[in-house]
Amino acid sequence: MISKEFLKAGHAPTLLSAFLYFDLSFMVWVVLGALSVQIAGDLGLSPAEKGMMVAVPILSGALLRLVNGFLVDYIGPKKTGIIGQVIVIAGLLLAWAFHIETYGAVIALGVVLGVAGASFAVALPLASRWYPPKYQGIALGIAGAGNSGTVFASLFAPSLAKAFGWQAVFGMAAIPLILVLAFYIWQAKDSPEQPPAKTTAQYVSILKEADAWWFMLFYGVTFGGFVGLSSSLNIYFNSEYGLSPVIAGFFTAACVFAGSMLRPVGGTIADRIGGIRTLSIMYSIAAAALVLLSFKMPSVYGTLFILLIAMGSLGMGNGAVFQLVPQRFRSEMGVMTGLVGMFGGVGGFYLAASLGFAKQATGSYQPGLIGFALLALVALGGLTFIKKKWRTTWGALSANQVKI
Numbered sequence: 124m125i126s127k128e129f130l131k132a133g134h135a136p137t138l139l140s141a142f143l144y145f146d147l148s149f150m151v152w153v154v155l156g157a158l159s160v161q162i163a164g165d166l167g168l169s170p171a172e173k174g175m176m177v178a179v180p181i182l183s184g185a186l187l188r189l190v191n192g193f194l195v196d197y198i199g200p201k202k203t204g205i206i207g208q209v210i211v212i213a214g215l216l217l218a219w220a221f222h223i224e225t226y227g228a229v230i231a232l233g234v235v236l237g238v239a240g241a242s243f244a245v246a247l248p249l250a251s252r253w254y255p256p257k258y259q260g261i262a263l264g265i266a267g268a269g270n271s272g273t274v275f276a277s278l279f280a281p282s283l284a285k286a287f288g289w290q291a292v293f294g295m296a297a298i299p300l301i302l303v304l305a306f307y308i309w310q311a312k313d314s315p316e317q318p319p320a321k322t323t324a325q326y327v328s329i330l331k332e333a334d335a336w337w338f339m340l341f342y343g344v345t346f347g348g349f350v351g352l353s354s355s356l357n358i359y360f361n362s363e364y365g366l367s368p369v370i371a372g373f374f375t376a377a378c379v380f381a382g383s384m385l386r387p388v389g390g391t392i393a394d395r396i397g398g399i400r401t402l403s404i405m406y407s408i409a410a411a412a413l414v415l416l417s418f419k420m421p422s423v424y425g426t427l428f429i430l431l432i433a434m435g436s437l438g439m440g441n442g443a444v445f446q447l448v449p450q451r452f453r454s455e456m457g458v459m460t461g462l463v464g465m466f467g468g469v470g471g472f473y474l475a476a477s478l479g480f481a482k483q484a485t486g487s488y489q490p491g492l493i494g495f496a497l498l499a500l501v502a503l504g505g506l507t508f509i510k511k512k513w514r515t516t517w518g519a520l521s522a523n524q525v526k527i
Contacts, residue, residue: 133253133262140311141246141266144204147303148242150272151211151296152180155233156354156475157280157375158289160361160368165289166226170362174479176226177354178472179233184240185468191244192461199313200249204242208304211239212297219294232293240350240468244461251449251460252314261394263445264387270441271383273353274376281357281372329458334451337509338444338459339466341402344502345440347470348409348495349382352434355475359488364423374423378430382438389439393446397527399510402447405440406503409433413496417489447527470498 155162156177163173194203214235223229250266251259283292329335356378360371393401412433420426444463452459474495481491513527 133250133258134312134314136310137253137312137314138250138262138265140307141250143303144208144307144311145242145246145266145270146272146275147300148208148211148239148246148272149270150275151215151300152184152236152240152242153177153273153350153354154276154280154292154296155180155229155236156357157276157372158284158292158368159354159358160371161281161284161289162223162229163358166224166229168226170483171479172226173358174355174476174482176229176233177358178351178475178479179230180236180240181350181354181468181475182472183234183237184243185237185465185472187237187241188244188464188468189458189461191241192458192464195245195248195461196458199317200245200252201307201311201313204245204249204307204311205304207238207242207245208300208307211236212300212304214238215293215297215300219290219297222290223293241464243464243467247445247460247464249311249313252316256450256453257394259390259394259446259449261387261391263449264390264442270349270386270438271380273350273379274383277353277357277372277376277379279372281368285369329452329455329462334509334513335459335462337505338448338451338463340505341502342441342444342463343466343470344406344409344495344499345402345437345444346464346467347472347474348413348499349434349437349441350468350471351474351478351495352430352437353379353382354471355478356430359478360423362482363419363488364426366423374427377427378434381431382434382441385435385438386442389442390446391442392439393443398443398447399506399513399527401443402440402506403503405436405443406499406506408436409440410496410499410503412436413492413499417492417496419487419489450527 159173159177168176191203191207214232218232223232246266247263250262254262280292283295356375357368357371360366360374361368366374389401412429416426416429416433420429448459448463474491477491477494478488482488
């Protein structure tokens with residue numbers, strides 16, 4: 124998949140820096156979800172409170188992505204990334220030093236961890252601006268595969284919490300972040316082809332573009348589904364199948380791994396057969412899997428199989444969306460990454476919160492799962508409606524370079 128031409132086309136150290144920064148940021152972004160069973164047990168949280176606990180970092184990250192989109196275009200991706208990493212590290216160290224003892228304190232930490240989720244709006248432009256249009260799918264797929272950090276949270280956080288207490292995990296998580304920050308400062312470089320900073324009016328004008336809203340919807344479903352499930356599955360496996368926090372973390376890690384590792388595959392497939400066709404397939408698969416999941420499987424392994432399909436299709440959909448975005452909004456990549464990423468987070472917040480409220484109100488996760496499946500079908504319908512216009516307008520301009 125990675126050719127010699129691709130390696131020569133951009134700046135590999137920056138691509139690696141973007142991946143590592145994104146990876147570790149995502150690890151801590153969802154750490155409350157990974158620790159949710161143990162935190163909820165100690166603090167006596169209700170299903171709705173558990174849902175909000177894992178949803179707040181997602182919403183905070185969503186809103187802050189827009190802020191990062193502005194900063195990327197004004198001060199550059201590298202400086203923006205450094206600022207974000209310092210804030211997250213400081214927040215984790217303070218939580219470890221002073222301890223989290225109330226639901227309100229958990230929510231406050233969740234807001235700070237949202238800064239880590241906003242790394243999306245930095246890592247992708249940092250990598251994207253180094254590569255020509257024909258390599259956008261694979262370049263952004265590699266940088267975007269940093270969402271695999273959610274695997275580490277699910278895999279290690281519950282076990283570390285069992286051994287040392289969940290409060291200690293916050294301090295431990297700061298250690299790799301500090302190491303990655305040092306590497307990032309050393310190796311990452313802003314592309315020499317930085318677009319000029321835009322006025323506020325120019326940013327607002329992007330919202331007048333119908334295509335921008337379509338991309339926000341599309342990513343709200345693919346990434347929203349991925350991160351919403353990533354944050355909620357520990358609770359789901361524990362409450363529905365009685366799995367211990369550690370075993371639930373292993374199951375969640377498997378699902379997240381599928382979605383993360385298939386993201387660059389989705390970008391590569393989109394480069395070859397077109398982002399529109401790839402997205403259409405992925406929405407269909409994800410919607411079917413979520414509906415099937417809503418009818419609780421008698422076996423946890425059957426549920427795991429369905430979730431692997433759902434997360435894999437959502438992950439590939441993430442890669443396909445960002446194969447398309449740079450073709451339409453290359454000179455506005457910073458703010459578009461912020462806008463699209465923000466709606467991805469909003470989608471994740473909606474899914475995680477709706478699952479918690481559905482469980483408390485009805486005793487079942489089914490309403491939340493079916494609701495999100497319907498949203499995927501809405502996105503599929505919108506994509507079907509808009510694809511002809513895209514292929515005959517801006518898609519035609521890049522027909523000789525890359526498929527849409």
